[in-house]
Amino acid sequence: MIVGVGVDVMEIRRFAEALERRPRIAERVFTEAEAAYCLGKPFPPQHFAARFAAKEAVGKALGIGMTRWREVEVVRGRGAPQIALHGRYAERGKALGVTKVWVSLAHGQDSAIAMAVAEAG
Secondary structure (H helix, E strand, O other), X not given: OEEEXXXXXXXXXXXXXXXXXXXXXXXXXXOHHHHHHHHOOOOHHHHHHHHHHHHXXXXXXXXXXXXXXXXXXXXXXXOOOEEEEOHHHHHHHHHHOEEEEEEEEEEOOOEEEEEEEXXXX
């Protein structure tokens, strides 16, 4: 059963400018693993923007928005990215009966988009 759906879009240029103005934003918003993944790519801002959009989309799917950025983590492995919930977001997921959060990320030249679907048992 679907508990919630969220979608978010982020302009890559705008996120690149934010990273340039405030480099510590990467430390405040992303886990070490997320930052390492993005920094290992040829153009990190598009990957940071996609993960930022994913966090926003997950917050919307859970119905609580985003305030604790590092508590929603985009985890890479083989295949599609996965979502790991921590802290308040894990508690909210548990309260809703969420067993999995599905996420899809995409980026083009100008924008990154993410969609999240929270699924219960």
